[in-house]
Amino acid sequence: MPSKHPSRSCHRSRGKTLGVPELIAIALGGMVGGGIFSILGISVALVGVYTPLVIAIGGVLAGLAAYSYIKLGVFFRDEGGAYSFFKRSFPASPFAASLIGWWVIFGYISTLALYAYTFSSYAISGFGFADDEPVRKLVAGGIILVFTLINLWSVRGMGRIEDLMVYTKLVILAIVSFVLIDNGEASLPTLLEGQAPVGLLAVLIVAALTIVAYEGFELVINAIEEMDTPERNIPRAIYAAIVLATLIYLVIGVGAILAIPFDELIANKEYALAAGAEGILGDWGTELVIIGALLATSSAISGTVFGASRQMAAIADDGFMPSLLARRSGHIPVAAIVCMSSMAFGLILIGNLEMILEFGSITFLLVSLLMAWANLRMRDRTGASAPLIWLALVGLLLGTVLILYYEWTNEPRQLIFIMGLYLALTVSARLFSSDRRSHRR
Template sequence: MNKSYIIKKMSQHRKRNKNLGLAELIAIALGGMVGGGIFTILGISVSLIGNLTPIAIIIGGIIASLAAYSYVKLGLFYKDEGATYSFFKKTYPKSNFSASAIGWFIIFGYISTLALYAYTFSSYAISSTDFADNIWIRKGIAIGVIGIFTTINIWSVNGMGKIEDIMVYTKLVVLTIISIVLMTHGTTNFNTFIENMTLDLEQSSVFSILIVSSLTFVAFEGFQLVINAVNEMSNPEKNIPRAIYSAITLAVIIYVVIAMGALFAIPTEEIIKNKEFALASGAGNILGSLGTNLVILGAILASSSAISGTVFGSSRQMSVIAQDGYFPRILAIRKNSSPQNAIVAMAFISSLLITIGGLELILEFGSVTFLLVSLLMAIANFKIRKKTNSSTFLTLLSIVGLSMGGFLILYYELTNNWQQMLAIIVIYILLALGAWKFSSGKITSA
């Protein structure tokens, strides 16, 4: 057979496998970010700093952008779908335990958020029915929706990308419409909002604003999922930075609009009291059942796309870790480039977490984990900054900003619920033991 013909066929095959373009990649990142987090964070933020919440969200977006800087640089340098795990392993090749530990931490962080997103989906899906308070129906629906998106991810990468596009961009439109309606029909006008913001600024310290900004970091977790698709995207040199920075910018805009819509239309006492369901309640007071149903639709779309994006990206990272022997080898097996065993494992463990409960604790563990891991990525990028062509100033700024964010979250946990902080430490110890078991006996990488 002619050699040029073979090369041509191989090139065509590679092109056919590059199914994910910029729109799909932005959708994956937004799907991972705009999930259930904003509905919870809104209540916590308003309880701490009131009308200054939009400012805290913007600062949180800046922190996320600092974290993204190192991810983008490392992603373009290594071009490895193992992302966080692979970047750390290749930058520090002589410590098997460190590589195993960061792999275990990041995967279980994704598993915890996957469980949360599914639980958020089910909570909103039945919030207006007679089964709203039935915990087992709620858990059953949560497990069912994980099963649906697991099937979609196994079925087709391209199919997943197109469905993700529809869900993400539809939810952005729905959430924006809801927020604009709340802003235009609320009892608070713009001038009153500014006056309230000024009063809150006098009563709140900069320290409080920064604490809330750090807490909002979990609402931006998900942009890393873009890098997990590096083998299935076209033109990664341009699309990785474009997708990640575009997604963070869009997330900041939608979060600020949602926050302002809630603050314009809903009394702060109600936001603090209802937390996750404040938007539904506020829209219901203004637009009746139509408003409530719109919020429910937005929340369902938000959590659905978050589930889909998280299953897609984290399963590929899990497969890479298993290939290196830090998870059971069976999780590394792929069929048609899809890590089907890893996808099923993610779904099973998340479903198990939903069954046994304790999602609030798992959420806090996830938020601490992703900020810590982002800090480690910034440190790794600083070590090889010349190879990644990174700015020393921006990399150091990332390290300082993420270190401060981590300190503020731990301070918040310690002063508000030290028992929960102790439980998070216990989880880390258990995961470290698992990482040690799989790393022991391995020959240190050269």
């Protein structure tokens, strides 16, 4: 999926040069959100001790997806991200721009729902109603409302709050991970001996599902107006951030499977780390895990509302979404913020963690596929390697097919709902692109 926070860099002062360390921090702030907390329990349930392996494969897949974003970002030098890249790669096709615009925005909405759902799961994990689904969804809606109001209130206030959350969460996650590893009584060889057979297909399916945890590296491209030598700094920052995020996820994953019994991780997959940490780390450890999860998901929610609402307003301003969504109060796209927050809460009400996770993963894979396609079309101008583009296309397409196959064999009704949603998005994109073309005539 394109950048969760396409304009997060806006709260930085214009004219300030961002170096590679700052750009890496921006990317990690977006990537290390609620994804790792969402996928951990699901991954252990499906592949057990191979969880670190699927995390690593997911990182490789993210690197392949990033290749086209980097090439297109350096060539176009446009803060608009995937939507702008695709629109400019296919200027004669309003439908192409409209389609990716609709997919991009609903990808953001699904990730917003995912992070809010995960926030809620950890926030109530210490209470007797931790498994009460209506309460969980109500709390998820509440946290979306909080950050919606913050974004409506003050861009500066949002930026200061988010900076604090980003840096604090990275420190907490590092502490928790190493403490878990240090207190783990099991070893990987022992766990492998006791692991039930896991097929390659299952490993690849879960690896595809983990891709949503890597969404956010595109933030670097959105800061292109605030950096020197983007042709050098963009690839360095994005690839470094993906490697660092993969290492962070690996440490968390290894710590969890070494220290926490699998049955606890699986039984409480919505808040797997908090549920299992108490017996290992005691009350203080559990509280630290919960604080880390709440900070991680909060920063992701805040940035998603901030950046995605502005991209929604830009798409509406181009005529590919209802014109109401382009309205702003000052620089704040009030209608877009309210609309996307409301739709995210609606998705939470009708779905569950797995459905939201899978829709988000599929959307990120599909949009990354379109970026690879655009890069293939523009490769003579971007200087991209055709073999690398084709490798990315194959990997991303395989990941998409595997998730759809998993849905078909395990949750066919859920798949029908997801496909119906994509059909509705595609029809909406066609209607708005046709309407825009008729107005031009």
